[in-house]
Amino acid sequence: MILFKNCRIIKELTEGYEGEFADILINGDDIIERIDKPGTIEAEGAFIVDAKNNTVLPGFFELHTHLCITDMNYHRLGTMSQAENAIEALSFAREYLKQGYTTIRDAGTIHNVTAELKRAKARGTVNIPDIISSGQIITPTENGNATFANMYYEADSPYEVRKGCRKQFELGNDIIKCMLTGAYLNEAGNPGESIMMEDELLEAVKVAKMKGGYVMGHAHGAEGIKLGIKCGVRTIEHGSFIDDEAIDMLKASNKTFLVPTAAIGLACLDDDGASLSEDMMDKSKRYELAEKAAVNKAYRAGLKLGFGSDIDKENFIRYPGMEFYARTEWFDFEYKDILIQATKNSAEIAGLAEEKGTIKVGKRGELVVIEGNPDEDIYKMKKMPLYVYFQGELIEN
Ligand SMILES: [Zn+2]
Known part of the structure; x- marks a missing residue:
């Protein structure tokens, strides 16, 4: 299990959740299990990544x-x-x-x-x-x-x-x-x-x-x-x-x-x-x-x-x-x-919307943490993501 804390989210890309910030829990099968208000998810034994209010996007x-x-x-x-x-x-x-x-x-x-x-x-x-x-x-x-x-x-x-x-x-x-x-x-x-x-x-x-x-x-x-x-x-x-x-x-x-x-x-x-x-x-x-x-x-x-x-x-x-x-x-x-x-x-x-493309409970846990607000300044994408999580691997750049 891996828990992403303090994620700034983009509404259009995070389904079934209202609010600007969230914690996101990915279970052992790499499926998104819960999206909730920061600080409310207790997941014992989960590896914790603090996004520090940076933007979290789907892969x-x-x-x-x-x-x-x-x-x-x-x-x-x-x-x-x-x-x-x-x-x-x-x-x-x-x-x-x-x-x-x-x-x-x-x-x-x-x-x-x-x-x-x-x-x-x-x-x-x-x-x-x-x-x-x-x-x-x-x-x-x-x-x-x-x-x-x-x-x-x-x-x-x-x-x-x-x-x-x-x-x-x-x-x-x-x-x-x-x-x-x-x-x-x-x-x-x-x-x-x-x-x-x-x-x-x-x-x-x-x-x-x-x-x-x-x-x-x-x-x-x-x-x-x-x-x-x-x-x-x-x-x-x-x-x-x-x-x-x-x-x-x-x-x-x-x-x-x-x-x-x-x-x-x-x-x-x-x-x-x-x-x-x-x-x-x-x-x-x-x-x-x-x-x-x-x-x-x-x-x-x-x-x-x-x-x-x-x-x-x-x-x-x-x-x-x-x-x-x-x-x-x-x-x-x-x-x-x-x-x-x-x-x-x-x-x-690509015909993969059931499992990918947005952050949603039940979809695959493929997350990218981008420093700052790329929806307000696309040039934030010039910097490598702070973290990428995909299929059991956490990449920290
Ligand atoms: Zn070509």
């Missing part, structure tokens, strides 16, 4: 990462051994936990590393966040696929897509990632251009459904976004050039959600050609304002947005909390909404 979700990506020199991936790749991915997963992330959705890997990490976690070998893994990315033959070593599985007909999707599930992955449009960071890729055919995407959605998963669809261009919604993908990743029609379609849908990614945009401009090619830099600069305006419009329309960063390990470690403050700088989101996106919204989008 964060990262809905878009690539655990195998170590830095922005993407071509380096092709020179790494499988062992190096696995070790780097494991340490990236641990860094996520230290920053308060307890659920990670991996959007594409090489050497099937993320499914292996899940297996290692299930064996009890490593304590890392819960991972939702998509394996290799299903994509048509396209410009720039070779940028990311063997991260892509090329498939050019419904039958090839069927084979590719089945392969990912065979390897132990949970969901499917598809490329519906070109990408900024694929050499000579055109982000606005649709690349996947309707019959191919429908096939991926069908196979994923049969296997109890779903499809996450990479889409920048508006037509690709609309195809994704029409075919029933669970998430639209990035959504950079989303238009009014697509926003209306998402508003009317309770099946498909937008996961914008802000930190990667910030990181690309900061890189300024140090690691990225001229083609990648050119696209990042050219589309910056259009992307900011489009995603801000989707936000103002009231869409339920998920939380994804797409950031590499090097930037993730150098700039703690990057996706949190990037969302205000890049998309002009409100501070408290950003915290809700990272927890409650993303848990719902």
Whole structure:
């Protein structure tokens, strides 16, 4: 048992409790057993953490990462051994936990590393966040696929897509990632251009459904976004050039959600050609304002947005909390909404709202203590959390 005392709570993220401060008791099965007024819970033998009136949040979700990506020199991936790749991915997963992330959705890997990490976690070998893994990315033959070593599985007909999707599930992955449009960071890729055919995407959605998963669809261009919604993908990743029609379609849908990614945009401009090619830099600069305006419009329309960063390990470690403050700088989101996106919204989008996403009696005890009031100043997220509690491990930073 572990008792968190004197927790400043955020009402929207703490269900079934009124009041500004609380003590939170997590039982031996890591389930939240009681939330009550400070000083009222007697729990003999419990380990006590005094949050000292700092803010306590539920564990964060990262809905878009690539655990195998170590830095922005993407071509380096092709020179790494499988062992190096696995070790780097494991340490990236641990860094996520230290920053308060307890659920990670991996959007594409090489050497099937993320499914292996899940297996290692299930064996009890490593304590890392819960991972939702998509394996290799299903994509048509396209410009720039070779940028990311063997991260892509090329498939050019419904039958090839069927084979590719089945392969990912065979390897132990949970969901499917598809490329519906070109990408900024694929050499000579055109982000606005649709690349996947309707019959191919429908096939991926069908196979994923049969296997109890779903499809996450990479889409920048508006037509690709609309195809994704029409075919029933669970998430639209990035959504950079989303238009009014697509926003209306998402508003009317309770099946498909937008996961914008802000930190990667910030990181690309900061890189300024140090690691990225001229083609990648050119696209990042050219589309910056259009992307900011489009995603801000989707936000103002009231869409339920998920939380994804797409950031590499090097930037993730150098700039703690990057996706949190990037969302205000890049998309002009409100501070408290950003915290809700990272927890409650993303848990719902990932289908895990029964057990995660808010602090509530009966849900999993995954808590993050942040110094100060991040709902009033999102830059508080730049500092590492004071404490992270997850599955029996208390991390003190
Ligand atoms: Zn990505």
